[in-house]
Amino acid sequence: MTAIDLVDHIPALPEVLLLVGACVVMIADLYVKDEGRRTTVFLAQIVLALCALATLFVDQYTRQRLVLFNGLFIVDHLANLLKFVCYLSVSAALVYSRGYLEERRLLRGEFVSLLLFSLLGMMVLISAGSFLTLFLGLELMSLCLYALVALNRDSAQSTEAAMKYFVLGALSSGLLLYGMSMIYGATASLDMSEVAFAVTRMAKSGADHQLLVFGLVFVVAGLAFKIGAVPFHMWIPDVYHGATTPVTLIISSGPKVAAFAMMIRMLVNALPALAPDWQQMLALLAILSIALGNITAIAQSNLKRMLAYSAIAHMGFMLLGLLSGNVGGNLMNAADAYSASLFYMIIYTVMTVGSFGMLLYLSHAGFDCENLDDLKGLNRRSPWHALLMMIIMFSLAGIPPTAGFYAKLAVFQAAVAAGHVWLAVAAVLLSLIGAFYYLRIVKLMYFDEPAAETGPVRAQHVGRFVLAANGLFLLVIGIVPQKLMTMCVAAVAAL
Numbered sequence: 001m002t003a004i005d006l007v008d009h010i011p012a013l014p015e016v017l018l019l020v021g022a023c024v025v026m027i028a029d030l031y032v033k034d035e036g037r038r039t040t041v042f043l044a045q046i047v048l049a050l051c052a053l054a055t056l057f058v059d060q061y062t063r064q065r066l067v068l069f070n071g072l073f074i075v076d077h078l079a080n081l082l083k084f085v086c087y088l089s090v091s092a093a094l095v096y097s098r099g100y101l102e103e104r105r106l107l108r109g110e111f112v113s114l115l116l117f118s119l120l121g122m123m124v125l126i127s128a129g130s131f132l133t134l135f136l137g138l139e140l141m142s143l144c145l146y147a148l149v150a151l152n153r154d155s156a157q158s159t160e161a162a163m164k165y166f167v168l169g170a171l172s173s174g175l176l177l178y179g180m181s182m183i184y185g186a187t188a189s190l191d192m193s194e195v196a197f198a199v200t201r202m203a204k205s206g207a208d209h210q211l212l213v214f215g216l217v218f219v220v221a222g223l224a225f226k227i228g229a230v231p232f233h234m235w236i237p238d239v240y241h242g243a244t245t246p247v248t249l250i251i252s253s254g255p256k257v258a259a260f261a262m263m264i265r266m267l268v269n270a271l272p273a274l275a276p277d278w279q280q281m282l283a284l285l286a287i288l289s290i291a292l293g294n295i296t297a298i299a300q301s302n303l304k305r306m307l308a309y310s311a312i313a314h315m316g317f318m319l320l321g322l323l324s325g326n327v328g329g330n331l332m333n334a335a336d337a338y339s340a341s342l343f344y345m346i347i348y349t350v351m352t353v354g355s356f357g358m359l360l361y362l363s364h365a366g367f368d369c370e371n372l373d374d375l376k377g378l379n380r381r382s383p384w385h386a387l388l389m390m391i392i393m394f395s396l397a398g399i400p401p402t403a404g405f406y407a408k409l410a411v412f413q414a415a416v417a418a419g420h421v422w423l424a425v426a427a428v429l430l431s432l433i434g435a436f437y438y439l440r441i442v443k444l445m446y447f448d449e450p451a452a453e454t455g456p457v458r459a460q461h462v463g464r465f466v467l468a469a470n471g472l473f474l475l476v477i478g479i480v481p482q483k484l485m486t487m488c489v490a491a492v493a494a495l
Contacts, residue, residue, distance in 0.1 A: 021047030029109030097246030118144035161242025176222025182215025289316030294434030377450025
């Protein structure tokens with residue numbers, strides 16, 4: 001490889017570092033003697049820190065959108081921002097999960113290695129410039145997640161959840177692959193930029209594009225499964241409930257960010273000329289997801305299932321921004337709409353990491369904090385953690401002055417500006433219904449007597465610090481959201 005080739009490949013430095021680091025961690029684990037795997041976790045955190053520094057360097061080094069490896073790989077501000085969010089979510093997952101897994105003797109090298117390789121799949125998916133790269137990243141991420149769900153081999157519930165996830169995940173991948181093959185058949189290209197040009201030419205010439213729309217239906221169905229939108233949501237409650245809480249935290253954060261990037265790359269970048277078609281589908285998915293997610297979550301007594309239906313509803317809110325960017329071919333609203341959707345996705349990731357992190361922190365040997373009754377009287381046992389949990393719940397409900405309020409406000413404004421007033425009104429009404437089950441948790445923590453079997457709060461100093469940073473971030477961004485929103489606008493402008 002010449003010096004020029006090496007310079008050309010510098011934008012892919014984070015992926016190379018992560019691949020090498022994951023292999024080093026996997027090999028080093030063979031020589032780790034302590035059952036706690038502290039050395040393995042520490043090495044993984046170092047790898048994540050190096051990847052974060054490399055991503056910051058690449059962002060400063062490129063300063064523009066680059067296409068590498070003959071169009072297979074894209075590096076832009078959007079990719080760098082979403083990768084950084086994935087690093088933070090995976091790093092927080094390792095911090096929150098270590099004590100929980102160590103007490104149950106589940107902290108093995110396989111957990112850390114699979115987590116890093118799934119992160120590599122997310123990064124490849126985020127930077128995909130071709131259908132080939134996109135599918136490669138998707139399968140690398142998904143296969144690692146299937147194995148993580150089944151990692152607790154002694155649990156029949158985890159094994160059942162892994163089988164459901166694998167079967168339905170394979171079905172959705174098949175739908176997505178079939179849709180991409182139809183689009184390839186109509187455009188004779190797998191490169192997303194070339195697909196965009198071909199679709200635009202067909203739309204302007206008035207040529208028959210039924211094959212494209214036929215493929216688009218399968219693509220949207222596959223994408224909807226990956227984010228858990230109704231009616232492709234059936235796997236989320238069972239997998240969230242059946243997997244161990246650390247794995248649930250992982251599935252609910254980074255992979256959703258990668259799926260959001262996949263929707264941006266495929267719908268906004270590759271198929272903008274078909275916006276009137278996929279916007280109608282996304283509008284239906286959005287309103288059904290918000291309605292079913294919020295209404296069904298009210299009936300849940302298990303916290304993980306409640307947060308699963310909450311995730312379905314939040315993906316509906318995210319779709320509101322995504323479907324509002326292109327108004328009859330006019331892209332004047334695109335920057336505001338797509339940046340609002342991106343902002344919402346980042347805030348949702350922070351909220352879900354914090355909520356599942358709190359469940360892990362309140363669990364201990366012989367006790368899993370999974371039911372609503374387990375949070376009763378938390379304020380009397382630990383006022384600080386009750387306050388953090390209240391901030392997270394307020395943010396999930398969209399109550400000011402938390403970041404969740406501003407995120408919902410941004411997507412509502414984007415929907416109204418695009419003329420989807422009925423969608424915005426329906427989403428506001430349904431979010432008011434959804435606020436009930438979040439406020440119910442606050443009531444249990446502050447006004448109910450504590451349950452006798454809940455036990456003490458975990459004493460883990462690093463975890464306490466990360467939890468505090470997690471909750472305070474939501475509060476600070478809710479008060480001063482301009483900096484993060486500016487970053488989102490810059491990332492979207494790079495598209």
